[in-house]
Amino acid sequence: MRLLILFFLTIFLYGQNLEIIKYVTNENPKIAVEYSNLPIKLQKIVKMDSTIIAHYEIDIKNKISNITMPISEDKYKGYNYLLRLNYQNNKLTALLYDLVKHKVILYKNYKIPSFNVYPFMIHALSYDINNKLGFTPVEWIKRKMVYSIYMAPKEESIFVSDVTLTYRQKIISGGMNIFPKWGDDNQNIIYFTKLEKNPVLYKYNIHTGKKEKLLVGKGMLIVSDVKGDKLLLTLALVDDQPDIYLFDLKTKSLERLTTFAGIDVNGQFYENNKIIFISNRLGYPNVYQKDLDSGIVQKVIYYGRNHVSVSAHNNDIIVSTRETNKAFEDNTFNLLFINKKTNFIKRLTFGGKNILPVFSKNGDTILFLKEYRYHSKLGIIRLKENKIFYFKINRKIDSFDF
Amino acid sequence: MNKKLLLTAGVLALFIGCGQQPELDVNADQNQTTAQQTAQTTEQNITQTQPTESDVTGTEITVTQSSLTEENVNQKLAKLLTKEVIHFDFDKYNIREDQMPIIQEVANILKDAKGNFTVRIEGNCDEWGSDEYNYALGLKRAKVVKQALVDLGVDPNKLTVISYGKSNPVCTAHTKECWAKNRRDNFTLLP
Numbered sequence: 381m382r383l384l385i386l387f388f389l390t391i392f393l394y395g396q397n398l399e400i401i402k403y404v405t406n407e408n409p410k411i412a413v414e415y416s417n418l419p420i421k422l423q424k425i426v427k428m429d430s431t432i433i434a435h436y437e438i439d440i441k442n443k444i445s446n447i448t449m450p451i452s453e454d455k456y457k458g459y460n461y462l463l464r465l466n467y468q469n470n471k472l473t474a475l476l477y478d479l480v481k482h483k484v485i486l487y488k489n490y491k492i493p494s495f496n497v498y499p500f501m502i503h504a505l506s507y508d509i510n511n512k513l514g515f516t517p518v519e520w521i522k523r524k525m526v527y528s529i530y531m532a533p534k535e536e537s538i539f540v541s542d543v544t545l546t547y548r549q550k551i552i553s554g555g556m557n558i559f560p561k562w563g564d565d566n567q568n569i570i571y572f573t574k575l576e577k578n579p580v581l582y583k584y585n586i587h588t589g590k591k592e593k594l595l596v597g598k599g600m601l602i603v604s605d606v607k608g609d610k611l612l613l614t615l616a617l618v619d620d621q622p623d624i625y626l627f628d629l630k631t632k633s634l635e636r637l638t639t640f641a642g643i644d645v646n647g648q649f650y651e652n653n654k655i656i657f658i659s660n661r662l663g664y665p666n667v668y669q670k671d672l673d674s675g676i677v678q679k680v681i682y683y684g685r686n687h688v689s690v691s692a693h694n695n696d697i698i699v700s701t702r703e704t705n706k707a708f709e710d711n712t713f714n715l716l717f718i719n720k721k722t723n724f725i726k727r728l729t730f731g732g733k734n735i736l737p738v739f740s741k742n743g744d745t746i747l748f749l750k751e752y753r754y755h756s757k758l759g760i761i762r763l764k765e766n767k768i769f770y771f772k773i774n775r776k777i778d779s780f781d782f
Numbered sequence: 783m784n785k786k787l788l789l790t791a792g793v794l795a796l797f798i799g800c801g802q803q804p805e806l807d808v809n810a811d812q813n814q815t816t817a818q819q820t821a822q823t824t825e826q827n828i829t830q831t832q833p834t835e836s837d838v839t840g841t842e843i844t845v846t847q848s849s850l851t852e853e854n855v856n857q858k859l860a861k862l863l864t865k866e867v868i869h870f871d872f873d874k875y876n877i878r879e880d881q882m883p884i885i886q887e888v889a890n891i892l893k894d895a896k897g898n899f900t901v902r903i904e905g906n907c908d909e910w911g912s913d914e915y916n917y918a919l920g921l922k923r924a925k926v927v928k929q930a931l932v933d934l935g936v937d938p939n940k941l942t943v944i945s946y947g948k949s950n951p952v953c954t955a956h957t958k959e960c961w962a963k964n965r966r967d968n969f970t971l972l973p
Contacts, residue, residue, distance in 0.1 A: 599921045620925040622918040643918040753956045
């Protein structure tokens, strides 16, 4: 009997402690979900979105007959919100109810032309839920990804997908189609390189299929960054030398920005009238910046060697750095986050091959690739939430933009 | 209400766009049609300019001999070049000493070859590197070999370079032997 009392007392105390811990750590709000019709595939994305947004938690609870039927709040003690969903005839109706303030805070229809684009519909819903709950907007979850995939030697195709890689569509195939980059905020246009007799830069409208030849290079031609009508290219025009060029789409003029005899690649627009790029001017690849007004080139990061790719957002820089130098064994590439103002450095990954980091537009999320021997994983890092998520794809992604 | 409608319309526009994304096959078909049209036009021209029976016979023999000779020369050159591969060390684009005799051999082949031709030096990398850096590394590998060939007396106007980064492996296993094989330059005779 004593043992039994002790057992219940332990559970009670543990429960009390757990509650206190939850309160102190300000746990994410909980959303219970009721649905009248919601295919499993949609339920999966609703859950997946809440996981990668990392601002709220979703529990798919009960099937109901109608989403407008009266709400029994008593059923959802411990939850902050109730989300009711109904999907029918390519239309999702969502109703979000605040269980604390006892009022509807979102009631909206989301329509799609065909079922296969359902991930984008759910991402739009997740974006709205996050906003209604008062968190920092997650614009990135609604964006489309564009990426090139290795198919066979001298053959790469370009695909469009959502950020969870659930929706995927091949848009360009046949030959070497590489380095796609979004050309506009609405994500209608991409720039990409096709390796023909020479590398050729194309502009391509993903909706109309209209393709326009912009530039023929020599040796290599890559769009590294896009800012309005200006493209930063890695191009070999003079003496087969890979340098960074500024290409003005309006005037079709080219300006050579670097002239180093080694390797200069991966140019990114940075701060006011500066570029940041990877160069091996000290004998190993590292991050440099060039002030386009003064022409001064400076090393940017003094921590680590062999920085093979870089992405910048205001004062924040993220680099992929090769931490081993083995010719005949697997090498390790990790991501480092550096704030230039405070010199704060944080290692974001621990082991494996982590490459091609890209900041989201608001800088609070990073997408990158984790490469395995025969496949890739798309990694999503939520910086403030201190979390990393991965989505597996059964092929190797070579480059991407989102 | 208006805001709600606008949002729905925006979302709808996005999805309509996605649903209508065309495959490149559409363009490929268009290109094929253009090529077919060109071929038909050429055929018509030949038919229109057909000479008398005796002239046709004489002309045909001469053209055939010349084409065959040129074809044989090119085939031979292409075959010789396919065998030549220059290998590099990990993350390097300087020419190794043991690779110099191969470059000398390529130089001899190109200097001996007759006629107008262009050879493309293709730089390739292993899988260890980010994509942009690997493309640049491949290009530098092609560039140093081109310079070495020019130094050995090959006409620079007969040489072009391109980089395939890590997208043209000859060996796809994840072994040290494969990685070493993929760090290389190939030579391709352009048509």
